Amino acid sequence: MLLGKQIQVGLVVDSSLRGPSGLAVPTRELINGLVKLSNEDFRPVCLSLKRALKLSSKDIELIHVPHVTLGLKEKVSEAFSITHERLLITIHALGPAVMGNLFYYSKEDEDSDRARLEGDLQLLRQQHERLVKIITVSESMRQQIIDYLGIPREKIAVIYHGVDHSLFHPTENRNDIFGYLRNNYGLRDSPYILHVSHGYPLKNIPRMLRAYEESKEKGVRHQLVIVGPQPDAMRELAGKIDGVLLTGPLPHEELVNFYCCADFLLHPSLYESFSITILEAMACGTPIVTSNCFAMPEIAGGAALYVDPLDVDSISNAITRISGDMNLKNSLREIGLKRSELFSWERCAQEHLLLYHSLASERGRSTDLSIDKLAILNLLSIYDLRQDLQTAFPDGDKNLSSLINWAVEVQRGADQETFLLKPYEKWYKEHHKALDSISKRW
DSSP states (O other), X not given: OOTTOOEEEEXXXXXXXXXXXXXXXXXXXXXXHHHHHOBTTEEEEEEOHHHHTTOOTTTOSEEEEEEEOTTSXXXXXXXXXXXXXXXXXXXXXXXXXXXXXXXXXXXXXXXHHHHHHHHHHHHHHHHGGGEEEEEESOHHHHHHHHHXXXXXGGGEEEOOOOOOTTTSOXXXXXXXXXXXXXXXXXXXXXXXXXXXXXXXXXXXXXXXXXXXXXXXHTTOXXXXXXXXXXXXXXXXXXXXXXTEEEEEOOOHHHHHHHHHHOSEEEEOOSOOSSOHHHHHHHHTTXXXXXXXXXXHHHHHGGGEEEEOTTOHHHHHHHHHHHHTOHHHHHXXXXXXXXXXXXXXXXXXXXXXXXXXXXXXXXXOSOOSSOHXXXXXXXXXXXXXXXXXXXXXXXXXXXXXXXXXXXXXXXXXXXXXXXXXXXXXXXXXXXXXXHHHHHHHHO
């Protein structure tokens, strides 16, 4: 670490913080983790894009855009609109570039997205030299970035996602929880196979359903429970198959119950850049059947039975094998629990902090923006993103509150308006007029 110098890092946040999955979870968890690590040597500052566009490396050490992925509107172009000289981004996935038409629901969707996709790829290829570093989420993703974008390996750092072990862990009350799920969701008394996804084409649900039907012909009596929002076409397809139960989206607290009571997780995706689903299942002690490609073997290691996701027979044979092999399930369960301990959001945040310090040490000089002005930027960014942040961090969330409270405490020592330490919603309602006034001056 660079002793005697506080590292100030701006984290650009936006509507990707909304929702229970996708980019929302890792972005929120990174912010939470970095706030907990905040001290006299390191200070994270949440920035809206509007505020980030006005800053240079004289103002703040680094700006990090932690939510870049192909397939989401304007993410790449927004990141490169920031002119800060010390910019780094996290690329989460290159799905549409790597998988082509398999990424899309229809040819029409692919055609309508082609121009933006080509523009994003061209932007990344042409402007990556502007970046001090690219972070990505797996070695599989690092190789994709090298292959598809032509970016040198040394420019890319791999930092794995984590899992919340306080939430995702095995239960001692499996029978009671199974009874609850049966009564509230219509589970049968037989064991069930669990699949968790949003039903995107890359999740490979049509082949999975055909494999499930084949496995039943071979004597498998399990129910197949699919958790997550599903498009109409998937619901219609699943509705034709006896034994398939669609729960729709579930909160994490309820999802844990389904993981813990499942006989195994079936996750035959065509593409994953990481797969938090696999990690959550391992942490809950759920055996896994997943694909032998992209990041899935990297994350699951020896905790999974692997299949060729393009081969229905391969998936069906794996279902049949694991359904009747208690020793295999017990082995995968124990390996998965141990392996899940290698991944945590705390470790993810710590590795980001180490990278920030290494990048700051390369530069070797302090920034000019005072800590009270950083506090104001933090407050104004929260103000800019008030609806997104209120959705992402419920009123009273201790980590968002700590970020606000730090800014407010610093603010109290400056010649600016004073704000009270309140949970977000009340705080904003009482002080939005003052923020309006400051915003006009910044």
